[in-house]
Amino acid sequence: MRLDSVAAFDAALAELPAPDAAMRAAAAARQAQLTKPAGSLGRLEEIALFMAGWQRDARPRIDDGQVVIFAGNHGVAARGVSAFPPAVTAQMVANFTAGGAAINALAAAAGLSLTVVPLALDQPTGDITREPAMSEAECLDALDAGAAAVRRGTDLLVPGDMGIGNTTPAAALCAASFGGTAVDWVGPGTGVHGAALAAKIAAVDAALACHADATTPFERLRRLGGREIAAIAGAILAARHARIPVLLDGFIVGAALAPLAAARPRIVDHCLAGHVSAEPGHTRLLDRLGLAPLLRLDMRLGEASGAAVAAGIVRAALTAHDQMATFDQAGVAEA
Numbered sequence: 001m002r003l004d005s006v007a008a009f010d011a012a013l014a015e016l017p018a019p020d021a022a023m024r025a026a027a028a029a030r031q032a033q034l035t036k037p038a039g040s041l042g043r044l045e046e047i048a049l050f051m052a053g054w055q056r057d058a059r060p061r062i063d064d065g066q067v068v069i070f071a072g073n074h075g076v077a078a079r080g081v082s083a084f085p086p087a088v089t090a091q092m093v094a095n096f097t098a099g100g101a102a103i104n105a106l107a108a109a110a111g112l113s114l115t116v117v118p119l120a121l122d123q124p125t126g127d128i129t130r131e132p133a134m135s136e137a138e139c140l141d142a143l144d145a146g147a148a149a150v151r152r153g154t155d156l157l158v159p160g161d162m163g164i165g166n167t168t169p170a171a172a173l174c175a176a177s178f179g180g181t182a183v184d185w186v187g188p189g190t191g192v193h194g195a196a197l198a199a200k201i202a203a204v205d206a207a208l209a210c211h212a213d214a215t216t217p218f219e220r221l222r223r224l225g226g227r228e229i230a231a232i233a234g235a236i237l238a239a240r241h242a243r244i245p246v247l248l249d250g251f252i253v254g255a256a257l258a259p260l261a262a263a264r265p266r267i268v269d270h271c272l273a274g275h276v277s278a279e280p281g282h283t284r285l286l287d288r289l290g291l292a293p294l295l296r297l298d299m300r301l302g303e304a305s306g307a308a309v310a311a312g313i314v315r316a317a318l319t320a321h322d323q324m325a326t327f328d329q330a331g332v333a334e335a
């Protein structure tokens with residue numbers, strides 16, 4: 001799908017497809033016959049039904065799961081809001097491409113492919129404390145790049161982010177979308193403390209004041225977000241229209257959804273929260289999105305790493321759903 005105009009973005013957000021209720025019901029009927037007390041596989045059972053509804057298959061599978069990492073640079077990083085210099089964004093993209101990052105190992109462990117999409121890394125966004133992050137054309141380019149990165153035939157999308165400084169726009173998007181002030185949403189990110197953390201809080205409060213009149217999902221993304229953040233939103237929206245289930249990573253991926261979810265809460269219906277990040281605002285964000293994380297491992301890396309680990313749980317849920325015997329087949333007496 002193309003997200004190359006504000007009208008196309010607004011229309012995509014306005015008309016969200018629903019899961020296939022008949023396939024979900026067929027999966028539930030199968031699950032009721034599997035050799036276990038009803039409900040005894042806990043959330044694994046709901047995961048199998050969720051996947052059945054979105055994949056439109058009573059025996060859902062992950063044959064072609066795709067991790068996509070979007071990378072962008074942020075003008076606000078010049079304010080010292082990160083523990084690392086902006087050059088690390090491009091250096092980590094090279095590391096992803098060379099195969100040496102955590103996500104390379106974790107995607108391989110989970111049996112997922114990995115795509116890396118660098119977005120104009122030599123052009124940091126505007127400093128959100130005093131100007132819009134992006135022009136309308138830049139934001140549309142990022143949204144459309146996100147949509148274009150979703151491979152046809154993908155059966156699970158796992159979007160991830162890389163962008164030094166991006167927990168600052170992420171916090172601003174959360175506050176603008178769900179209320180509260182900077183202190184409610186700002187945390188250490190890569191590891192800022194003391195005076196740097198105070199500067200980060202001040203930067204988010206300044207951004208909120210500067211862009212208080214941005215009230216639509218597109219304007220919030222454009223003015224307070226970043227290229228990789230808009231691309232993640234575009235990928236998740238495109239996945240919805242292709243009925244591809246999505247496994248969410250940490251604070252930045254969730255924040256990309258915040259402006260969309262504030263207007264259309266059902267945008268998260270095709271999403272599972274892979275984990276809750278150690279970034280403190282993520283707990284609050286998942287609560288606002290109405291999502292319960294699959295894992296709590298104190299991870300705060302980004303780059304889809306937490307979601308890639310959670311993909312192993314989703315795969316386990318689907319394998320049990322597919323491979324277990326029924327009471328009939330196994331000759332086990334029912335309740």
Ligand SMILES: O=C(O)c1ccc[n+]([C@@H]2O[C@H](COP(=O)([O-])O)[C@@H](O)[C@H]2O)c1
Nearest residue numbers: 082163165166167189190250251277302
């Ligand atoms: O995913 C998370 O919850 C998460 C939490 C803290 C930091 N990160 C990663 O660290 C970078 C942003 O941190 P910072 O301090 O530069 O704003 C960016 O590349 C993110 O992928 C990611």
Ligand SMILES: Cc1cc2nc[nH]c2cc1C
Nearest residue numbers: 084088162190301302303
């Ligand atoms: C080294 C490093 C790796 C990352 N991966 C995602 N965000 C990151 C931030 C840093 C600093």
